[in-house]
Amino acid sequence: MPELPEVETIVRMYGPRLAGRTVREFIAHVPAQVLPDVATVRARLSGRRIERVSRRGKFIVFQLAPAGVLLVHLRMSGRFEWVAPGAAAQHRHIRAEWQLDDGARLLFDDARKFGRIRFCDDSAAFGDRIGVEPLDHAFTVDVLARLLRARRRQLKPLLLDQSVVAGLGNIYTDEALWRAQLHPLANSARLSREQIVELHAAIRRVLREGIRRNGTSIDWVYPEGRMQNYLKVYGRTGAACTRCRATIVALRVGQRGTHICPNCQRRSVPGRGRRIAPNRTRSGR
DNA sequence: TGAATTGTTATCGT
DNA sequence: AACGATAACAATTC
Secondary structure, eight states: OOOHHHHHHHHHHHHHHHTTOBEEEEEESOGGGEESOHHHHHHHHTTOEEEEEEEETTEEEEEEESSOEEEEEOTTTEEEEEEOTTOOOOOSOEEEEEEETTSOEEEEEETTOOOEEEEEOGGGSSOTTSOBOTTSTTOOHHHHHHHHHTSOOBHHHHHHOTTTBSSOOHHHHHHHHHHHTOOTTSBGGGOOHHHHHHHHHHHHHHHHHHHHTTOOOOSTTOOSOOGGGGOSSTTOTTSBOTTTOOBOEEEEETTEEEEEOTTTSOSSOTTTTTOSOTTOOOSOO
16 A cells, blocks of 8 residues: 555656657546546557656656657555566566556556546646645745644644545554654644644654655555554554554544554643642641 | 445535 | 545456
8 A cells, every 4th residue: 555655665666667759549447537537648658758657656657759648546556567678577467557668667566546647737637636745845844833833733644645645555554653642543734843844844853764765565456655663553463662662553534443552642731731830839838 | 235435515513 | 616535336256
């Protein structure tokens, strides 16, 4: 289930091989995965050069020359496979294939068929439905503060909303919330400035660490990463919190499996408004 | 066998 | 009425 760090790793791996190549032929085996339709995408793709490959949120972006953009979203189980010229390929769930001018082939393998391949005109590649890029300079504490306070939503579903922040998925959201010591059900509009500063830093740190470790490999879809060995809460139900030794628990937030340290991540600040002056009690008078 | 997974869309409730 | 939460859905693996 590739999130931002996994997609970034994939783009860095395949981008250099694809840049400068011309698409000789595009073949799609599952029409429903190709938008607006297979005929259009084939026509717009064949004979065009791939200028560069980049990432926007969890989308892989092929910039085409002279014009056009091809977006690939891997969703749950999509992955790329590279077939060198003349080499044989055997994979179980090939849904699409790019044949390149040097004889190499890029295969799109997707067991669950949730992935999408979409051709767009340059101007219409992304509507306003995609949010801020969390590793961009534009993602400042103030920007995050405005996003959080503009709505009153549960914190985790808000962070997972791709139209708000682009690229966070279930794993890195849980990890960022643990690092910021915030509860996933916290009201987004009620965070303090200090908490927002912590959350902003946590999001960026956990995504950068994920990229540095080539992403997280927790199933057969994405085998290359090492970040799974450094997760603090995701998939650690029953294990000890590395910060306070409390037991990590699983809960359900917005239909998603969620992992927290119940001691580090409280719904409200403990004792807020109550412990006014704990050290003011003087014996005698 | 059912739980888990993503993002979109439809629907329900406040 | 607008917004937020919730459910359903696609398909497969373990």
